[in-house]
Each structure stands twice: as C-alpha cells, then as structure tokens.
Amino acid sequence: MFEQLGLIGCGLMGGSFALAMKKAGLVKRVVGYSKSPSTTDRARQLGVIDVEAPSALLAVAGADIVLVAVPVAATEATLKSIKHLVTPQMLVMDVGSTKADVVQAARRALRDQVGSFVPAHPIAGREVSGVEHADPELYAGRQVILTPTERTLAAHLRCAEELWTRLGCRVTSMAPEAHDAAFAAVSHLPHLLAFAMMQSVIRQENSDYILSLAGTGFRDFTRIAASDPKMWRDILRANREEVLVQSRLFQEALQAFEHAIQADDDQSLEDMLTLASETRAHWRMGALRKHKAA
Amino acid sequence: MFEQLGLIGCGLMGGSFALAMKKAGLVKRVVGYSKSPSTTDRARQLGVIDVEAPSALLAVAGADIVLVAVPVAATEATLKSIKHLVTPQMLVMDVGSTKADVVQAARRALRDQVGSFVPAHPIAGREVSGVEHADPELYAGRQVILTPTERTLAAHLRCAEELWTRLGCRVTSMAPEAHDAAFAAVSHLPHLLAFAMMQSVIRQENSDYILSLAGTGFRDFTRIAASDPKMWRDILRANREEVLVQSRLFQEALQAFEHAIQADDDQSLEDMLTLASETRAHWRMGALRKHKAA
Structure with missing residues (x-):
C-alpha cells in the first residue's frame, strides 16, 4: 500500500x-x-x-x-x-x-x-x-x-x-473540539485523578506503610498514574479548559457522595452507588449502546 | 486442624x-x-x-x-x-x-x-x-x-x-483504628472516587457516546466502580470519618494540580506528575519498602 x-x-x-x-x-x-x-x-x-x-x-x-x-x-x-x-x-x-x-x-x-x-x-x-x-x-x-x-x-x-x-x-x-471534550471526560480526567490519588497518599505520614497495605483495587485504579509525566503535562496543558470543566463536574459528583455520607442519607448514597455500579458493570470497551448525539 | x-x-x-x-x-x-x-x-x-x-x-x-x-x-x-x-x-x-x-x-x-x-x-x-x-x-x-x-x-x-x-x-x-485510617486511604477512597467518576460521566449529556470512546485506562480505573453498591454503602458509612478525611486530602491534591494547570506553572505540574508517576511505577503490591511508623 x-x-x-x-x-x-x-x-x-x-x-x-x-x-x-x-x-x-x-x-x-x-x-x-x-x-x-x-x-x-x-x-x-x-x-x-x-x-x-x-x-x-x-x-x-x-x-x-x-x-x-x-x-x-x-x-x-x-x-x-x-x-x-x-x-x-x-x-x-x-x-x-x-x-x-x-x-x-x-x-x-x-x-x-x-x-x-x-x-x-x-x-x-x-x-x-x-x-x-x-x-x-x-x-x-x-x-x-x-x-x-x-x-x-x-x-x-x-x-x-x-x-x-x-x-x-x-x-x-x-470534530477536534468534540474529541477533546469527550476525551477530557474518559481519559484525561481519569489520569489526573490517578495522579492526584498518588499525590494524596504521598503527602501523608506513613505513606510507605499505607501503600504496603494496598491491594488489587488500588493497583488497577492507579495503574495509569505510572504514565509518562512529561507527556501528561503536555496533554493537561493542551486540553486545559476541558480538563478543568471535567474536574469541576467530578468534584460535584464526589461532593454529592460526601453530602449523602455526612447526612446519613442511606437511600441517596445507595441510589448513587447502584447507578454507578450498574453502568460500569454493563459497560463494554468500544461498545456504543445508544448514541444520543454526536 | x-x-x-x-x-x-x-x-x-x-x-x-x-x-x-x-x-x-x-x-x-x-x-x-x-x-x-x-x-x-x-x-x-x-x-x-x-x-x-x-x-x-x-x-x-x-x-x-x-x-x-x-x-x-x-x-x-x-x-x-x-x-x-x-x-x-x-x-x-x-x-x-x-x-x-x-x-x-x-x-x-x-x-x-x-x-x-x-x-x-x-x-x-x-x-x-x-x-x-x-x-x-x-x-x-x-x-x-x-x-x-x-x-x-x-x-x-x-x-x-x-x-x-x-x-x-x-x-x-x-489496631482497628489504624486499620480503618489506612484503608480509607488505599481502598475506601479509591472506590468512592471510581463511583464518583462514573456518576460524573452519567450526569453528562451524551454519556453513552462518551463512554463508547473510553479505552483501557478508563477500564482499569473504573473497574472497582462495578463493586456491590450495598456493601460499599455500608463500608462508606461505617468508616465515614476516615473516608471524609481522605476525600478532603484528595481534593486538596487535585486542586493543587488544577492550580498548576490554571497558572501555567509547568514546573510544578511536571514535578507533581513525576513524583506520582515514579512512586506508582516503583510500587509493588504487598511490598513494604520502608516503614516509617506503624
């Protein structure tokens, strides 16, 4: 060819x-x-x-x-x-x-x-x-x-x-803009969160000891935090606006969980966990279930 | 026996x-x-x-x-x-x-x-x-x-x-209290973040389309979000105080990244990414490198 x-x-x-x-x-x-x-x-x-x-x-x-x-x-x-x-x-x-x-x-x-x-x-x-x-x-x-x-x-x-x-x-x-918005959500943000998870542990007393206790969940969750730092510095900068939008949306979702935990609102907590768990359990890589809009 | x-x-x-x-x-x-x-x-x-x-x-x-x-x-x-x-x-x-x-x-x-x-x-x-x-x-x-x-x-x-x-x-x-503090950091928080990541995507327009674009990084990062919601409702409630402490520490780490991205502070961004990446790259499950304190 x-x-x-x-x-x-x-x-x-x-x-x-x-x-x-x-x-x-x-x-x-x-x-x-x-x-x-x-x-x-x-x-x-x-x-x-x-x-x-x-x-x-x-x-x-x-x-x-x-x-x-x-x-x-x-x-x-x-x-x-x-x-x-x-x-x-x-x-x-x-x-x-x-x-x-x-x-x-x-x-x-x-x-x-x-x-x-x-x-x-x-x-x-x-x-x-x-x-x-x-x-x-x-x-x-x-x-x-x-x-x-x-x-x-x-x-x-x-x-x-x-x-x-x-x-x-x-x-x-x-379109390039649609690409960057979507990948901020499903790739750039998860990488940023994995890097931040590592930083959050590293900043703590006993971080080596804490890390020695971590199991398979932590292993898979943080795998992408081992990615090349220079490459990710460039990606996070290049797609800055979309990454920051996604980071805000994520923190709102996280804070909704925090509020339910703090308020002892078992039903809300369970509902949010169930929707997240079912969506993830049914997700298959690369499979488009229904396409609401491009 | x-x-x-x-x-x-x-x-x-x-x-x-x-x-x-x-x-x-x-x-x-x-x-x-x-x-x-x-x-x-x-x-x-x-x-x-x-x-x-x-x-x-x-x-x-x-x-x-x-x-x-x-x-x-x-x-x-x-x-x-x-x-x-x-x-x-x-x-x-x-x-x-x-x-x-x-x-x-x-x-x-x-x-x-x-x-x-x-x-x-x-x-x-x-x-x-x-x-x-x-x-x-x-x-x-x-x-x-x-x-x-x-x-x-x-x-x-x-x-x-x-x-x-x-x-x-x-x-x-x-000690039970030391256990709960450590596992809030390396297990309960990562689960909460994975659930929140899924919620953050679900709440967006075109979430099905966005999810169809996700690759192996997202797959591994969110694997634990498919965990049993009732079990995790109970864990998050039972260890509420420690989980909320870890969630705060995590958001501080995430916001430090956001600030470096917003301020175009390339050096800080790269330094934070490098420390996270190297720590994760050298981490081995169950291996205690040095134990600062129990």
Whole structure:
C-alpha cells in the first residue's frame, strides 16, 4: 500500500505503528528519526525502523506516508521542520491525545500543505514508554479517532481510514473540539485523578506503610498514574479548559457522595452507588449502546 | 486442624474461605447459613458447604471455627444471634473491610465471649459477588490484617495467624483504628472516587457516546466502580470519618494540580506528575519498602 514510511518519533506509539505496518505488509521501508540519537539507533537495532534519518526533514524525504509521533507540545515545531518536503500526495498523520491544539498547530505550520494532514488519535497506549516496549499488536482491536481539518483532502481521509482498519482498528471521525471534550471526560480526567490519588497518599505520614497495605483495587485504579509525566503535562496543558470543566463536574459528583455520607442519607448514597455500579458493570470497551448525539 | 466450620454468609468471601479451607485440608465439614435460603441451597449444590443450617445459630452448633462473612452493617445482629453457642474454645472471625465498628459490635454482641473473636480483613475481593464466584484461590498470596481486641485470647490470635498463613496469606496485626485510617486511604477512597467518576460521566449529556470512546485506562480505573453498591454503602458509612478525611486530602491534591494547570506553572505540574508517576511505577503490591511508623 505504501512504499516508505517516514517516522518522526520512535517511541512506544511510533515504534508500534511501524511494526504494525510492516507486519500487515502495508509498507516496504521505514525511515525513522527521533530527537535522541540513541533512541533512533535503538529503533534500528530492534528492527522497528530500517534506516536512521539525521533529521525530521530527511525522514520525510521520499516518503509517501509520514507519522508524527512526538509529544503533542512538539507537534507544531515538528510539522514546521518538515513542511518543505510535504507534498499533496503524501499522507501525514499524528497520534496525539489532544486534537484541537494539533489542528491549530498544523494550520500554522503546514499552511498550504495542510490538506495532507489527517489528525489521528488511536485509543491505545501503555503506562510504559520507549521503543523497547513497541508492540505490533498495540493498536489491534482499538478505536482510532480521526479529526480532519476543513482542508483535509478527502482522498487522504479515506486512505487513513483504510490503513487503520487494516491494522485491526475501528475508525471514527469527530470534530477536534468534540474529541477533546469527550476525551477530557474518559481519559484525561481519569489520569489526573490517578495522579492526584498518588499525590494524596504521598503527602501523608506513613505513606510507605499505607501503600504496603494496598491491594488489587488500588493497583488497577492507579495503574495509569505510572504514565509518562512529561507527556501528561503536555496533554493537561493542551486540553486545559476541558480538563478543568471535567474536574469541576467530578468534584460535584464526589461532593454529592460526601453530602449523602455526612447526612446519613442511606437511600441517596445507595441510589448513587447502584447507578454507578450498574453502568460500569454493563459497560463494554468500544461498545456504543445508544448514541444520543454526536 | 479443624473439625467443623460454621459459615455464616455464603457469598464470594465466605464461599471462597470454605473452598480454600477444604482445599488446604484444614477442615472436615462446613455447615453453612445465608440469609437467603436460595444462596444456602446454591452453596450446597456447588459443594461450597456440606450441610445447610436453618439459622446462623445452628450453623455455629458443634463448630470449632466460625466465619461471619456478612455485610459489615449486619455484623452486630449476626454475632448477637449466635452468642449463646459461642464457647471459649471456638475461633470466631469476620472478613469485614472496616474494623473499628466491627470491634465495637463484637464487644456489644459477644460480651464475655469476645475473647473468641479475632477480627480479620483479608485484602482480597472482586467486583463481582455471590457464591457462584467463590474461588479457593481468592485469598492466595494476599495480605490479611488481624485487628485483635484488648480481650482477644492469644491462643485464638495465634491460631488465626497460622490458619491464614496456611491459606497462602501474609498476616499482619494492627489496631482497628489504624486499620480503618489506612484503608480509607488505599481502598475506601479509591472506590468512592471510581463511583464518583462514573456518576460524573452519567450526569453528562451524551454519556453513552462518551463512554463508547473510553479505552483501557478508563477500564482499569473504573473497574472497582462495578463493586456491590450495598456493601460499599455500608463500608462508606461505617468508616465515614476516615473516608471524609481522605476525600478532603484528595481534593486538596487535585486542586493543587488544577492550580498548576490554571497558572501555567509547568514546573510544578511536571514535578507533581513525576513524583506520582515514579512512586506508582516503583510500587509493588504487598511490598513494604520502608516503614516509617506503624
């Protein structure tokens, strides 16, 4: 399907994409670049990329598909640095967890070449990072959200849809703003709460002792708190308004529980717990039960 | 080791204890009682208990070990109902997630027989309940916290320690109040936050659509929100003061993140995320790194 993938950022997300593309037979060659030369080197040793490029621009030279898999805050500078070699025939995608900021960055950086850009968010990830953890199966069975700009070329959008589908993903399109509002609720806020849960324990006397008592519930609840802090600093900043809205809504929900506990209002407490428990028990990842509005 | 286990409450926790005791060859017979006759019946059909008792009192008759595995709010009434057949030779334990209230309930209910009672909290559980999910391996490799009263007989405490150790558990003793403070932090609060996370999403327009976008982070973060609502209503009430303290501390930690995000204070944000991430990444379940104080 493609001759040459230009991979900018050979970490967990980028490396896994390269491996998945090769495994699916969708690309012949992968030319890779990472900011850290040791990462690029390691990616080649591990067979994640075939050729090391000395710059982002040179990773793009001769590519018919480009994946920008860098921290969201670095998207604009990265796109600017490759702009001169982006062609209308080239499909350029990212994998960032926020999309409104990425779309704005792409408009500013790519200008008249922005039609080549299809913003993508594969709902996949792990609490570990680095090319060592790159996994050809990381994206299999996951959802991918595409948030095309008003100037994205339809042919590139269709091509991106087909590509991710062939990697085993279910593909959806959304407006960037709707994406960011929804993911503030189901991804960014849970990460923030997990980080805050850890901080809340760490700040206490005997925190090591307390942590030694924690069991499987705590383990799963806080798993995402081990995620990469720099990446999450950038996501929380990039989607600041929506994250703060969700944090407020969450605290209102938490305070409703506190009030029921304080007021000995057993019935309200049980009703709230029951609705939460039943909703979660019936939830299945990626299953849309009824779609009230997009 | 024991002749006859009197099991009061044949649900997930009680049923798993009976199966584990049998599997380890630690008991010959299990006489079981549940409030719901259909549960008792099912427990016998599944081989979790050998004999159905028509009342809690009759489940205790002839037992040398009794496990009370009922919701914490029902502990006092249950202990009162069996008091007349509790003997000084009999080991009586519970498996409740809160301990100060259980110890008080035991003092009131058992009076001069309270020396037989060893309050126990195995750090095990699942988000599903019912005897159908009883599992002889539920307790294997888990911690068990014993919170003896000032009148618990030393011989019973030693016996309880040995029993849980032989079921593959690591056994610790704590004061009931210290137990409740620590578990408010690492168990009760995370559950409350997971329930509040679900409520926060449910209260929003498009909640079904938003939930359809959620991935593995959300899945693990909210797993415990599917837990039994009645059981958690009782735990949150029984340990109300400590839970509210922890909820306040958590909201302070969350608000510190909000302030750093709002103030564009990248360094503070990154520092807080890094400490949380590193602490969680190095945490291992049940591993005590350094014990500042008990």
